[in-house]
Amino acid sequence: MKLFRFGPSGSEKPGVLLADGRAVDVSAFGGDYDEAFLGGDGLQRLQSWLEAHAASAPEVPATERIGPCIARPSKILCAGLNYKDHAEESGMAIPEEPILFTKATSALVGPFDDVVIPRGATKTDWEVELAIIIGQRASGVTKADALNHVAGYAVMNDVSERAWQLERGGQWLKGKSADTFAPLGPYLVTRDEVPDPEGLNLWLSLNGKKVQDSSTAQMIFGVAHLVSYISQFMTLLPGDIISTGTPPGVGMGIKPDPIYLKAGDVMELEVAGLGVQRQDVKAAE
Ligand code: ZN
Numbered sequence: 001m002k003l004f005r006f007g008p009s010g011s012e013k014p015g016v017l018l019a020d021g022r023a024v025d026v027s028a029f030g031g032d033y034d035e036a037f038l039g040g041d042g043l044q045r046l047q048s049w050l051e052a053h054a055a056s057a058p059e060v061p062a063t064e065r066i067g068p069c070i071a072r073p074s075k076i077l078c079a080g081l082n083y084k085d086h087a088e089e090s091g092m093a094i095p096e097e098p099i100l101f102t103k104a105t106s107a108l109v110g111p112f113d114d115v116v117i118p119r120g121a122t123k124t125d126w127e128v129e130l131a132i133i134i135g136q137r138a139s140g141v142t143k144a145d146a147l148n149h150v151a152g153y154a155v156m157n158d159v160s161e162r163a164w165q166l167e168r169g170g171q172w173l174k175g176k177s178a179d180t181f182a183p184l185g186p187y188l189v190t191r192d193e194v195p196d197p198e199g200l201n202l203w204l205s206l207n208g209k210k211v212q213d214s215s216t217a218q219m220i221f222g223v224a225h226l227v228s229y230i231s232q233f234m235t236l237l238p239g240d241i242i243s244t245g246t247p248p249g250v251g252m253g254i255k256p257d258p259i260y261l262k263a264g265d266v267m268e269l270e271v272a273g274l275g276v277q278r279q280d281v282k283a284a285e
Contacts, residue, residue, distance in 0.1 A: 001047065002187040002275075003033055003152075005067040006060050009110070012067035015060050016050065017187060024057035026050070033188065034071035038135050038151050038238035043190060067110040069154050069185035070133060073239035076103040076182060078129075078158055079226055080172065082245025083218050089253030098221045098229050103158070103243070104177035111185040111277035115159055117261060118178045119284045123162035124261040127246035128204035128269040130197065130216050131156035132223055133188050138236040146227035149236065152190040153197055155271045156243045157183040157204070157279065162252050162260070184241065186275040194273060197223045202247065204269040206259075214247030216271070 004023070005012035013027045029049045031037050050057075080099035081087040087094045109115075117124045135151025158176065165175025194200075197216060204212040221229070226242055236242075251259045261267075265281040 001043065001190045001193070003190070004069055004185060004187050005033060005071070006064040007067065008065065009067060009113075012071070016046070018050075018054055023060045024054060025060050026057055028053065028057070032071045033069065033239075035074065035237055035239040039137065043135065043151060065110060066112055066186050068108045068183075069188040070239050070241065072105050072108060073241055074105075074237045076105055076108070076241045076243065077101075077230060078103055078176065078243040079221065079245040082220050083214065083247045084220055085218070085248040086246055086250070086253070089248045089250070094220065098226060100230065101172040101176060103173065103182055107177050107179060107182035109180045109183050111155065111183050111275070111279075113180060113183060113279065114282045115157070115183065115261070115267070115279045116178075116180045116282050116284055117263065118161065121161045121164065121178070122260065123252070123258070125160045125162050125251040126204055126206065126211075126261065126267055126269075127158035127160060127250055128202050128212050128271070129156045129158050129243045129246050130200060130202060130271050130274075131184060132227065132242040132244060134227070134236045134238055134240040134242070135191070136238060138227060138231040141228050141231045143224045143228040146224040146231075147191065149227060150191050150223065151238070152188050153194050153271070153274055154184055154188050155186075155269060155274045155277055156241070157267065157269055157277060158243050158246060159183070183277055183279055186277065189274050200272045200274070202269070202271040204249070204267060207266055212247055212249030214249075216244070218247060219244060
């Protein structure tokens with residue numbers, strides 16, 4: 001299934017993109033795509049509901065805003081430097097264990113919403129990533145069992161303010177957490193439709209020019225490894241997001257001079273099979 005949420009920010013409704021290409025409103029099923037939905041076997045129940053009701057479900061007009069594909073989760077975790085070449089372009093060592101950082105959940109926005117450069121920011125950058133969406137509570141799970149705890153996958157743009165991330169001391173989350181710094185979606189694509197999450201092409205273009213172009217096959221630590229690893233340190237809850245790191249081609253890595261986002265820029269990005277995002281960049285008012 002491909003799940004999406006639509007409507008004004010903060011009052012999104014659930015939708016499903018059906019196999020026949022129709023995008024339908026499934027509000028009548030009841031409940032948003034959140035921790036309770038995923039943890040309460042919602043995917044299974046929704047699948048059964050659709051068998052009886054898909055044909056009569058109202059279509060979602062193409063003019064509707066698309067929100068993040070998950071309602072605000074308990075946490076967003078990100079893997080840093082998880083592509084060998086990206087570690088190299090950043091001038092940092094290849095990690096021996098996953099580097100983890102958090103991103104504020106208030107940073108979540110829809111895949112076509114504007115990305116706003118915060119006041120005082122000077123080095124705002126892009127990062128196309130494969131995001132894992134947790135489906136079942138995971139605590140101390142083995143690598144072999146890890147995928148059973150995954151609901152599915154989505155596209156994430158891990159927008160980053162490099163000066164705040166790297167030049168202000170302490171941990172990276174300061175540069176990762178501003179409002180609009182986490183466009184997610186358009187779809188939560190369920191795990192059954194993504195048999196090989198470590199074989200997906202992903203790219204990002206800036207103003208029509210491709211700047212990132214790689215494959216999740218290049219990840220240092222794969223999906224099962226990350227889920228199992230993180231679950232040794234904390235309990236992952238349904239709806240939690242793990243963004244798995246970005247390939248080379250971020251603005252910070254461009255030689256000889258880095259390029260950062262400015263108002264008027266347009267980012268487009270895709271992870272194969274998970275949908276395309278597009279954001280206009282705006283300056284804070
Ligand atoms: Zn990242």
